[in-house]
Amino acid sequence: MHEEMSVAVEEEWLAELCDKLHDLCQPLTALQCRLEIGMMHGRLDTMRAAIEEALHECERMNNRVHTMQTLLSRVLERQQKERRS
Amino acid sequence: MRVLIIEDDAALGLFLQKGLKLEGHEVGLVTDGEAGLEQALEQSPDLIVLDLSLPKRDGMEVLEAMQGRLTQTSVLVLTGRSAVEERVRCLNMGADDCLLKPFSFHELTARCRVLLRRREQFADPTLRHGDVELNRMERKVTRHGRPIDLTGKEFALLEFLMQARGRCCTRGELLKEVWQMSPDAGTNVVDVYVNYLRKKLSAGDPADDAPVIETVRGEGYMLGVGSGRKPVSRVGGVFGLGARAHA
Structure with a gap:
């Protein structure tokens, strides 16, 4: 019974982690495309604009990575508690 | 495209829109599935870049609703x-x-x-604009079923205008795409050939007096309403082109 519950919780976390990973793909794609488009021009001003916008995408990625870290630490904490008990 | x-x-x-515009495409952008489906059915674009996770109507629902309705997209x-x-x-x-x-x-x-190449390979070889038909395989043009004899350049110019489907083509764009010349080349060759085309398209039949090619003052040329087909309305549309002043 206890094991079944643990598996269900793990599956729920995995699903949540998948969602977060999916969310991370958005700014990562935007970052890559923005830099590549900036390079296509080859002009200093457009590259600068691309870098500025790319930094904003980095910020979005940082936020999402932070969310994933929090989620993972919750999972690890719970696993440790289960092992102790 | x-x-x-x-x-x-x-x-x-926005980045994708910017990048695809740089590649020379005409690009519209919408941010939810419902508006996306509406615009897709209204505009029949050549290509739809569709995200799956969308508000209002997700990508799968949009795909399902488009099934069998947008055969050329x-x-x-x-x-x-x-x-x-x-x-x-x-x-x-x-x-x-x-x-x-x-x-x-x-x-x-x-x-x-790749998708564009594949699409062109299987596309209907005949372009139609009102009563004008241009067969790209047989290199034949007719108006009201009457054959019109065109030179290679005249054919290429008409083909380009017909592919633009009612969008205004600038002289620079026509110079670049039809004559492979610099858009800034100081020549009136476009105006001269448009004139030739107009004469050939309207010659010999009183029913053919409606102008096929219209001048867009200060900008270029487009296929007009005179040949029985309304130009695609872009005012306020997702493709972002404004109203034009007609000569």
Whole structure:
């Protein structure tokens, strides 16, 4: 019974982690495309604009990575508690 | 090529729009599935870049609603989920290709080019604008069924204008695409050939007096309403072109 519950919780976390990973793909794609488009021009001003916008995408990625870290630490904490008990 | 991007991530959508415009495409952008479907059915773009996770109506629902209704439009699906089943489902529902996020912009444009090539290969060889028909395979043009004898350049010019489907083509664009000349070349060759075409298209039949090619003052030329087909309305549309002053 206890094991079944643990598996269900793990599956729920995995699903949540998948969602977060999916969310991370958005700014990562935007970052890559923005830099590549900036390079296509080859002009200093457009590259600068691309870098500025790319930094904003980095910020979005940082936020999402932070969310994933929090989620993972919750999972690890719970696993440790289960092992102790 | 006319491209419609349906992507709810504002930043990504804008970057893709910017990049595809740089590649020379006419690009519209909408951020939810409902508006996307509406614009797709209204505009019949050549290519739809469709994200799967969308508000109001998700990408799968959009694909389902478009099934069998947009036979001339290619669909490239963008997905952040790596499950094979999802991609197979998309392809079964009418998508032409799937691209997994994160991706490189260069890969996206390469895939767009493949879809365009494939589309042209299977496309109906006849372009139609009102009573004018141009067969690209047989290199024949008719108006009201009457054959019109055109030179190679005249044919290429008419073909380009017909492909633009009521959009205004600037003289620079025509110089570049039809004559492979610099858009800034100081020549009136475009105006001269438009004149030749107008004469040939209207000669010999009183029913053919409605102008096929209209002048857009200060900008260029477009196929007009005179030949029985309304130009595509772009005012306020997603493709972002404003109203034009007609000569």
